[in-house]
Amino acid sequence: MENTTENKKKSLSVFWDEFSRSNFLVILLAIFTGILLGGVLVAITTNEVYAAFRESIWSGFGAAFRTAWNTYVALFTGSVGNPEKIRLAFASGDQLAIRRAINPFFESLVQSTPYIFGGLAVALGFRAGLFNIGVEGQIFIGAATGVWAGYAINGLPTIIHIPLAMLFGALGGALWGFIPGLLKAKTGAHEVITTIMMNYIAFRLVDWLLKFPMKDPNEFTPKTPWILETAKLPRLFDTPIRFHIGFFIAVLMAVAVYYLLFKTTWGFELRMVGSNPNAARYAGVKITKTTILAMVLSGALAGMAGANEVLGVNYRLLPAFSSGYGFDSIALALLGKTHPLGVILSSLLFGFLRNGARSMQLAVGVPIDIVSILQAVILAFIAAPAIIRTIYRLRESKHEEDLVSLRSWKG
Amino acid sequence: MTTTTDAQIGQKSQGILKLERRRRITMGILFLAAAVFIWLVFATDVEPGVETRFMMNPGGGSAEAADWVFPSLLYLNMIAGILSLLGAFQIIRGFGKYTYGVLALVAILFIFGFLTWATAGGQTNLAGLLRVMVVRAVPLTLGAMSGILCERGGIINIAIEGMMLTSAFISTVFASLFNSLIVGLLAGIIAGGLMGLIHGWLSIKYKVNQIISGTVINIFATGITSYLSSRYIQKVEFQYLNEPGMFPQINVPVLSKIPFIGPILFSHNMYVFAMFFFVILLTFMLFKTRWGLRLRSVGEHPKAADTLGINVHRTQYMAVILGGMMAGFGGTYFSLGSSGRFDEVMTAGRGFIGLAAMIFGNWHPVGSMGAGLLFGFFDSLSAKASLLQVPIPSEFIGMAPYLATIIVLAGVIGRGHAPAAEGEPYEKE
Numbered sequence: 001m002e003n004t005t006e007n008k009k010k011s012l013s014v015f016w017d018e019f020s021r022s023n024f025l026v027i028l029l030a031i032f033t034g035i036l037l038g039g040v041l042v043a044i045t046t047n048e049v050y051a052a053f054r055e056s057i058w059s060g061f062g063a064a065f066r067t068a069w070n071t072y073v074a075l076f077t078g079s080v081g082n083p084e085k086i087r088l089a090f091a092s093g094d095q096l097a098i099r100r101a102i103n104p105f106f107e108s109l110v111q112s113t114p115y116i117f118g119g120l121a122v123a124l125g126f127r128a129g130l131f132n133i134g135v136e137g138q139i140f141i142g143a144a145t146g147v148w149a150g151y152a153i154n155g156l157p158t159i160i161h162i163p164l165a166m167l168f169g170a171l172g173g174a175l176w177g178f179i180p181g182l183l184k185a186k187t188g189a190h191e192v193i194t195t196i197m198m199n200y201i202a203f204r205l206v207d208w209l210l211k212f213p214m215k216d217p218n219e220f221t222p223k224t225p226w227i228l229e230t231a232k233l234p235r236l237f238d239t240p241i242r243f244h245i246g247f248f249i250a251v252l253m254a255v256a257v258y259y260l261l262f263k264t265t266w267g268f269e270l271r272m273v274g275s276n277p278n279a280a281r282y283a284g285v286k287i288t289k290t291t292i293l294a295m296v297l298s299g300a301l302a303g304m305a306g307a308n309e310v311l312g313v314n315y316r317l318l319p320a321f322s323s324g325y326g327f328d329s330i331a332l333a334l335l336g337k338t339h340p341l342g343v344i345l346s347s348l349l350f351g352f353l354r355n356g357a358r359s360m361q362l363a364v365g366v367p368i369d370i371v372s373i374l375q376a377v378i379l380a381f382i383a384a385p386a387i388i389r390t391i392y393r394l395r396e397s398k399h400e401e402d403l404v405s406l407r408s409w410k411g
Numbered sequence: 412m413t414t415t416t417d418a419q420i421g422q423k424s425q426g427i428l429k430l431e432r433r434r435r436i437t438m439g440i441l442f443l444a445a446a447v448f449i450w451l452v453f454a455t456d457v458e459p460g461v462e463t464r465f466m467m468n469p470g471g472g473s474a475e476a477a478d479w480v481f482p483s484l485l486y487l488n489m490i491a492g493i494l495s496l497l498g499a500f501q502i503i504r505g506f507g508k509y510t511y512g513v514l515a516l517v518a519i520l521f522i523f524g525f526l527t528w529a530t531a532g533g534q535t536n537l538a539g540l541l542r543v544m545v546v547r548a549v550p551l552t553l554g555a556m557s558g559i560l561c562e563r564g565g566i567i568n569i570a571i572e573g574m575m576l577t578s579a580f581i582s583t584v585f586a587s588l589f590n591s592l593i594v595g596l597l598a599g600i601i602a603g604g605l606m607g608l609i610h611g612w613l614s615i616k617y618k619v620n621q622i623i624s625g626t627v628i629n630i631f632a633t634g635i636t637s638y639l640s641s642r643y644i645q646k647v648e649f650q651y652l653n654e655p656g657m658f659p660q661i662n663v664p665v666l667s668k669i670p671f672i673g674p675i676l677f678s679h680n681m682y683v684f685a686m687f688f689f690v691i692l693l694t695f696m697l698f699k700t701r702w703g704l705r706l707r708s709v710g711e712h713p714k715a716a717d718t719l720g721i722n723v724h725r726t727q728y729m730a731v732i733l734g735g736m737m738a739g740f741g742g743t744y745f746s747l748g749s750s751g752r753f754d755e756v757m758t759a760g761r762g763f764i765g766l767a768a769m770i771f772g773n774w775h776p777v778g779s780m781g782a783g784l785l786f787g788f789f790d791s792l793s794a795k796a797s798l799l800q801v802p803i804p805s806e807f808i809g810m811a812p813y814l815a816t817i818i819v820l821a822g823v824i825g826r827g828h829a830p831a832a833e834g835e836p837y838e839k840e
Contacts, residue, residue, distance in 0.1 A: 045642050131622055179817075189820035192569065192622055193770060196763050197813040208806035330626055367641040372634025380627045384617035 023337065026388050030381035031349070033388065038374045039068030042366055071366050078359025079108045079352040099241050104355065106243035110313060112351025114139070116250035117305035118329030119336060119343035120257050121173075121298045125191075126338045127261055128294035129274035134180060134195025135302040136326025137202030138173035142303025144206050145172030147310040147317040148214060150227030161230040166249070166307050173303015174296045176202060181295025185288040191295065199326070210319055224317040233312035246312040251344065253301060258340040260297075270294055302326065324372075331379045350375065435505040438514065442498030445521045449491040453528035456801075457483045463527050464534035467671045469542045476538070476670035483531035490524040511773075515781055522788065529799040540791050541675045548780070548787030549682045549748070550575070550758075553741030554765020555772060555779035556693055557734045561607075562774060563697060564730025565710040565832045566614060569625035571738045572762025573632030574606040578742030580636040583753035584644065586655030586746075595655050596743050603739015604732045606632070611731035615724055618836040637755045644753060657751040658682065682748040686780070689737070693776040706730060710830035713837040723837045738762070767816040774829065786812040 043049050043064035053060030077083075081104040089101035118135050125132035132138075146169030149161075156164065180194040210222040218225075233244040261267040272280040273290045281287060305325060310317050332350055336342025350371070357368040381388050388394070463483040467476035497517060500506070506513045526535060554571045561568035578599035586595025606628055613624040644653040658680040667677040676683075697703035708716040709726045717723050745757050764786055771785075772778030789811045796805035 041638075045639070133626075183817065183821050187821045189817070189822070193767065193820055194817050196569075197767060197817050200760060200763075200813045201810050204806040204810045208804050211806075212804070327626075327630065331630060334623065367638045369634045369637035369641065372630055373638060374634075376627050376631030376634055379623070379630065380613065380619075383619040383623050383627065384613055386617050 023385065025394070026385045027335065027337075027382060029388050029392055029394075030378050030385075033381060033391065034374045034378035035072070037377055038370055039072065040064075041373065042071045042370065043067050071360060071364055074360040074363040074366075075353070075356040077356075078104055078363065079356025081105050095238075099237060099239075103241050104359065106237070106241045108348075108352040108355040109247050110242050110244070110351075111355040112347045113247045113250050113312070114305040114309055114325045115328065115332055115347035115351050116247075116254060116344055117301050117308060118325050119332035119347050120250075120254055120340060121301035121305070122329045122333035123336065123338040123340065123343050124257055124261070124301065125294060125298040126333060127274050128270045128290060129277065130181075130184070130291065130294055130298070131192050132177065132180075132195055132295065132298045132302075133192055133330065134176065134198045134202075134299070134326070135305075135329045136324070137195070137199035138176040138299045138302035139306035139309075139326050140202045140206045140321065141176045141306070142169035142173035143306030143310045143317055143321060144209055144214065145169055145303070146307025147224050147227060150231035150311055151225045151316075153231075154228070156230055158230045158234075161228070162233060162311070165227070165231045165311055166304060169303045169307020169311075170300040171303065173306065174300040177295040177297075177299020177302070178292065181292040181299075184295070185291040206317075206321075207319065210317065214317070216316075222319055226316050227311060231311055232315060233308070242313060244312040246308040249304075250308070253304065254340040254344050257301070261340070266290075266293075302329075305329075328375065331375045334379055335382055435510075436502055438510065439498045439500075439502030439505075442494055442501055442517050445517060446491040446494035446498060449487055449494065449521070449524045449528075453524055454484060454487045454491065457487060457528060457531045459484050461532045463530045463532075465526075465530065465537035466534060467538045469536065469539040469674045475674075478534070479537070483527050486527050487524055490520050490527070494520055511778070518785065529801045529803070531800060533800040535795075535798065538671055538675060540788070540795065543791035543794070544784060544788040545675060545683055546679065546749075546787070547790040548783040549686050550741050550744050550761045551765045551768045551786055552686050552690065552780045552783035553682075553744065554738060554762050555769035555783060556689060556776055557603075557738035557741065558766050558769035559693065559697075559774055559776060559779060560734035560737055561610075561731050562769070562830055562833055563703075563710045564706050564727045564734075565713060565830055565835070565837070566611065566727055566731050566734075567621040567625065567834045568610065568731070568734055568738075569622055569763075569766060570606065570610055570628035570632075571741075571765050572758055572760065573625075573629035574603045574735050574738035575742035575745065575762045576636050576756065576758045577606050577632045578603040578739035579745040579757055580640065580753050582743040583655045583746040584652050587652045592656060592658055592747055595747055596740075599743035599747075600736045600739040603742060604736040607731040607733070607735020607738070608728070610735065611728045614836065615727050615731075618838075621834055633756060636753075640753060640755050645755075653752050655747055655751060655753075658748055680748055682744045685740070689740075690776045690780045697776070707830070709837075710832055713832050717837075717839065723839070727837070741765070764812060767812065770829075771816055771819050785815070 046064075046067045049060065049063045049067055052063030081102055086098075086101040089097040118139065121135050121138070122132055146165050149165040149168035153161065153164065176198055180189075180191045180198060183189040183194050184191045207222075210224065214224045216223050216225040233246050233249075235242060235244045237243060259267075261271060269280065269285045270290055270293075272283065273285060273287055273294075277287060280290075309321070314321075328350060332346045333343055335346040335349075336344070353371050353374065354368070357366075357371045360366055360370075361368045461483050462480050463486070465479040467479055494517060497513060501510075501513070526537070526540075529535070554575060557571050557574065558568050581602035582595040582599030584595075585598035586592050589595070610621075610624055610628055613619040613627065614621045619627075643649040660678060660680050661684070663677040663684075667673040669677070697707065705716065705721050706726060706729075708719075709721060709723050709730075713723045716726075742758070745761075746753050750757065765783070768779050768782035768786055771782035772780070789808055793805040793808035796803060796808050
């Protein structure tokens with residue numbers, strides 16, 4: 001009994017020791033610094049700030065601070081909801097008003113869902129030493145195959161149709177991951193280039209599919225038909241809240257990826273191939289098979305992101321489907337240290353940021369692209385922790401491990 | 412360290428010979444396959460007596476150059492015949508050091524065959540197609556040369572796209588502000604160089620994985636240009652910041668008057684001529700000067716270079732900054748050379764195709780320009796796909812460059828030679 005408390009204490013102190021040196025602190029500071037720099041950018045691109053500076057230097061700084069503060073307040077209320085509004089809505093007891101007030105929070109979760117799938121896809125690849133830049137293309141293909149299963153397969157009960165459509169999405173993405181995986185394993189063609197090329201092939205292919213084979217004949221512009229009621233991912237609340245069970249599927253997939261990576265022999269082999277392929281080869285791991293499987297699973301996860309969007313949010317596929325989820329996913333996976341739990345957290349962060357930024361753009365006129373800037377800056381700090389450690393005079397980490405282990409072109 | 416015996420070396424070189432032989436034969440079979448494809452697919456589809464008509468004047472009409480009319484089937488058979496001869500010679504003897512040149516010839520012949528078939532019974536403006544090809548090749552080739560500069564020094568550069576986009580934005584604003592294309596051009600080049608410096612700073616000083624560092628730059632460039640664009644230059648009151656003007660077309664005296672060739676090659680704005688100039692300059696600098704030797708040695712074997720007294724990190728910084736400036740120059744093409752304004756994400760993936768052109772061209776400026784022209788041709792063709800006599804969706808023609816790059820990467824036509832020490836941060840011991 002005593003032993004356990006002792007252990008607990010010990011582990012707690014170990015935790016604090018780890019924390020002060022740890023990468024976790026660096027991540028927090030990276031996010032903080034990124035947001036700070038974002039505020040500075042907003043301030044220096046606002047005319048009122050310059051006008052205030054002409055009056056006096058202090059009113060200038062005041063205006064700069066107020067501008068950045070208002071921007072982030074708008075971003076916060078856009079992503080979580082306005083606390084005052086929520087309170088009033090609950091006080092009034094009007095169901096619709098309540099749903100409207102809490103909608104931003106759930107909308108952020110809706111935004112986070114494809115990020116979780118995409119982030120997991122990239123993270124799984126990184127764990128096997130593969131840089132899957134092709135998530136964007138795999139999302140496109142997954143959306144196309146998923147939406148096809150959603151509108152073309154008739155007469156199934158919901159309980160079968162939804163998993164089937166998701167599976168189709170996963171298969172489409174898996175195929176798009178399989179090709180670079182096969183080429184990497186068999187010929188050494190570097191997956192960074194092949195997946196970039198596969199992206200553009202996917203964009204063109206989906207363009208063509210939307211124009212001809214999958215086009216809704218009743219529409220003038222290229223669009224697929226609506227998916228059937230039985231394929232729609234059920235929503236948990238009435239309008240306007242679009243929150244659907246896709247979020248839980250994504251979290252479930254994160255658990256599955258965690259289990260696969262850290263609790264199974266195959267996951268161990270995969271990580272070994274990623275961190276030290278030579279050791280893996282000597283240990284008798286089949287590198288070819290592991291590489292292909294890792295790319296297939298990575299593609300499947302990305303494909304599910306696409307299927308999730310068409311089955312849970314859009315209900316059809318449109319040409320302007322792209323929203324850069326794939327490229328954002330790279331940043332998310334790295335921010336989450338390629339760990340499934342980390343991916344969920346970073347996906348939530350960027351889902352909330354992106355959703356909040358949309359209302360922020362409407363409220364204070366700051367372009368939504370600020371989120372990409374934040375993403376890039378935070379990613380730079382995460383990738384080069386030495387910058388953060390220098391700025392904040394942090395102690396050197398005892399074990400500054402590489403963010404990911406990737407090999408160069410020749411593979 | 413194991414001692415390598417002579418026998419092992421002999422075995423190894425024999426292995427290489429065997430591999431080379433296999434590649435030689437694979438390529439020969441590829442040539443033959445092209446010939447068979449023309450016979451089976453193109454020639455069987457064309458009725459005897461049908462004619463192909465190529466217009467040889469970009470603007471249409473046949474005042475300067477008469478149309479080129481010939482019997483389609485005869486020419487297809489001739490092309491296939493030449494291809495099968497080349498294939499047979501390649502399998503039996505091999506073209507040795509001319510192999511890549513012959514490969515380019517085969518590609519040109521095959522595409523010519525495709526056009527002959529696709530135009531049979533109709534007409535295509537060949538001169539217009541080729542003229543657009545040259546124009547479309549410019550950003551791809553300049554991007555590829557940015558990649559070559561960086562990667563020959565051992566730094567992977569997937570940030571070409573971001574560098575170009577930044578430069579396109581900066582050049583637009585500066586050219587509008589100072590009402591001078593030259594100022595805009597210089598500002599764009601400097602902006603590209605700064606992005607290169609950031610790439611170098613992250614990947615050399617902080618040893619960030621170069622692919623991640625490139626990704627950071629790409630995301631950042633997209634974000635900051637779109638942000639500033641929608642905050643300022645897309646708004647009506649700042650419209651004056653988005654009116655940079657464009658470099659005028661230059662008609663080279665005498666040369667531009669040559670029928671057919673003149674309008675394709677010698678009647679463009681300065682970017683086309685700059686592309687040719689930089690390809691020649693970079694080839695000379697890389698392979699004929701001490702500077703190039705040093706740069707390449709850093710990319711191939713930094714330790715050896717260091718031992719010889721070359722400052723590896725300084726050379727790499729120089730490489731990424733020059734590479735960034737090259738991408739910056741290429742980026743100004745989008746704003747000052749082709750559209751006369753800035754639009755969000757206007758580079759539209761051209762930087763990535765430039766990267767592909769670099770690999771396709773085997774990290775060599777001339778090869779990259781060849782790849783750039785090939786990709787430019789597909790680009791040009793996909794825009795005109797609806798005018799052809801055969802129903803090929805433009806999307807599929809547009810896919811061709813990417814498919815071709817994947818095939819090249821997979822080593823079907825012999826593996827390229829990436830600089831050996833690429834992607835690995837160098838640490839002095």
